[in-house]
Amino acid sequence: MSDAPAAQSPWQTVTIARIEKRTPRVTSFFLQPSRPFAYRAGQHVDVRLTAPDGYQARRSYSIASAPEAGETIELAIERLDDGEISPFFHDIAAVGDEVELRGPLGGHFVWSDSDGGPLLLVGGGSGVVPLMAMIRHRAARRSAVPVALVFSARVWDEVIFRDELIDVHDRRDGFDLVLALTREAARRPSDYSRRVDAAMMEQSMLRLPAPPRFAFVCGSNAFVSAAAQALIDAGVPANLIRTERYGV
Amino acid sequence: MVTRGFSSGRKPPTDADARIPPGQYLEQGFPVLSAGPTPRVRTEDWSFTLKHGPRPIKTWNWTEFNALPLTKMTRDIHCVTAWTKFDTAWQGVLVDDILADAGIEPPTAFTLALSFDGYTTNVPTQDLIAGKAMVALLYEGKPITPDHGGPARLLVPHLYFWKSAKWLNGLQFTERDEPGFWELRGYHIYGDPWREQRYTGDP
Ligand SMILES: Cc1cc2nc3c(=O)[nH]c(=O)nc-3n(C[C@H](O)[C@H](O)[C@H](O)COP(=O)(O)OP(=O)(O)OC[C@H]3O[C@@H](n4cnc5c(N)ncnc54)[C@H](O)[C@@H]3O)c2cc1C
Numbered sequence: 001m002s003d004a005p006a007a008q009s010p011w012q013t014v015t016i017a018r019i020e021k022r023t024p025r026v027t028s029f030f031l032q033p034s035r036p037f038a039y040r041a042g043q044h045v046d047v048r049l050t051a052p053d054g055y056q057a058r059r060s061y062s063i064a065s066a067p068e069a070g071e072t073i074e075l076a077i078e079r080l081d082d083g084e085i086s087p088f089f090h091d092i093a094a095v096g097d098e099v100e101l102r103g104p105l106g107g108h109f110v111w112s113d114s115d116g117g118p119l120l121l122v123g124g125g126s127g128v129v130p131l132m133a134m135i136r137h138r139a140a141r142r143s144a145v146p147v148a149l150v151f152s153a154r155v156w157d158e159v160i161f162r163d164e165l166i167d168v169h170d171r172r173d174g175f176d177l178v179l180a181l182t183r184e185a186a187r188r189p190s191d192y193s194r195r196v197d198a199a200m201m202e203q204s205m206l207r208l209p210a211p212p213r214f215a216f217v218c219g220s221n222a223f224v225s226a227a228a229q230a231l232i233d234a235g236v237p238a239n240l241i242r243t244e245r246y247g248v
Numbered sequence: 249m250v251t252r253g254f255s256s257g258r259k260p261p262t263d264a265d266a267r268i269p270p271g272q273y274l275e276q277g278f279p280v281l282s283a284g285p286t287p288r289v290r291t292e293d294w295s296f297t298l299k300h301g302p303r304p305i306k307t308w309n310w311t312e313f314n315a316l317p318l319t320k321m322t323r324d325i326h327c328v329t330a331w332t333k334f335d336t337a338w339q340g341v342l343v344d345d346i347l348a349d350a351g352i353e354p355p356t357a358f359t360l361a362l363s364f365d366g367y368t369t370n371v372p373t374q375d376l377i378a379g380k381a382m383v384a385l386l387y388e389g390k391p392i393t394p395d396h397g398g399p400a401r402l403l404v405p406h407l408y409f410w411k412s413a414k415w416l417n418g419l420q421f422t423e424r425d426e427p428g429f430w431e432l433r434g435y436h437i438y439g440d441p442w443r444e445q446r447y448t449g450d451p
Contacts (some may be wrong), residue, residue: 107433
């Protein structure tokens with residue numbers, strides 16, 4: 001009989017393998033785990049930083065990559081100028097650095113192709129991150145589940161994953177991208193230049209062949225409150241709406 | 249493991265330190281987290297039911313519930329997403345006073361908090377009584393806003409804040425410790441911030 005394995009710390013050390021600037025304020029960090037890391041689209045991780053005097057700070061970040069993406073986990077972190085952790089990532093973290101990570105976490109804001117659809121995804125700013133994992137998961141699985149993403153950003157250049165989203169949209173295989181730019185004129189025919197509202201939700205749902213089976217809404221608290229209310233006003237039953245609030 | 253280039257600029261003063269559980273940071277604002285849209289429950293439609301298993305013991309409407317003794321509780325609260333907020337000031341009805349009004353002793357060792365939106369969370373009954381928990385009606389002297397769980401939310405300040413169920417509409421005594429909404433989705437069955445019981449599998 002062999003000894004039982006020692007209880008593992010839930011934290012693991014991950015190495016920053018690659019850094020890619022996505023928009024002026026959002027940068028992706030590709031983390032290489034030190035032990036196998038299986039997750040579902042929509043889940044998040046906790047990241048922990050430790051100062052020399054032992055002080056630790058942790059924050060949650062959604063996973064942007066699809067579970068099928070391979071070894072590294074992509075986090076897309078928005079810089080909050082007076083924040084503690086996000087400026088560290090933007091200003092200090094470099095390829096080869098190690099941080100600690102725990103997860104995957106969260107069992108509610110998740111979707112896999114076997115859950116079916118149609119799906120209505122609504123993201124504000126960095127709230128698109130877990131929705132991106134779902135869209136990438138759908139693509140990796142070659143799923144035919146119809147998906148509409150309503151993505152609100154201030155301006156065109158702050159649309160995170162813009163080129164990739166437009167590429168997927170242009171495949172015309174059941175994924176529709178609707179951008180809601182709040183501080184700039186719309187550029188694509190399907191887009192809006194205003195904040196999300198009930199009329200926009202109604203029109204976006206018409207892009208789906210049937211009413212959504214699930215709606216996922218993610219972003220700042222203010223965005224999620226407004227978008228969830230818009231969905232309800234557009235007739236989406238509250239019990240189909242799942243939200244992830246970034247708290248601030 | 250020390251993180252290269254990370255310094256403890258936000259380290260709280262040591263007197264505050266003793267009040268911040270491991271892995272938490274001090275927050276001045278009051279972030280909002282929940283699994284779905286914010287239900288807007290009108291006080292005319294509000295009711296609160298005490299249950300033993302499926303059997304209702306007593307139901308109060310908003311007026312009746314507000315006639316129960318009001319108690320003030322000022323406590324530090326700890327959210328599992330790692331913020332801690334000091335000295336949050338609540339007023340509401342102690343679970344002890346609800347039980348007294350119903351004329352019962354707690355019938356079982358476990359309780360499920362029930363919410364208007366179908367959310368549930370489990371708390372051992374002994375964590376709810378003896379002045380430890382209340383059904384809060386006021387935050388900083390004003391009605392609790394819908395975002396923060398109004399009209400009424402559970403307040404169990406010594407456990408992670410997801411245990412303080414928003415939009416509360418009942419307490420149900422159960423024979424066994426039955427995991428609630430987040431507890432079924434990877435969060436700890438008890439949730440003591442001082443033992444850092446965040447997720448399933450934490451000691
Ligand atoms: C489930 C989940 C998933 C998330 N996913 C993502 C994601 O994919 N991408 C992403 O970018 N974010 C995500 N977040 C948000 C993320 O966890 C952090 O909240 C965010 O990065 C800000 O952290 P910070 O340390 O930089 O800022 P913090 O230091 O936490 O400050 C946040 C804001 O609060 C203010 N503030 C609070 N306390 C102080 C203080 N003492 N001093 C000064 N200012 C203060 C500041 O104005 C600042 O702008 C997610 C959150 C959750 C809960």
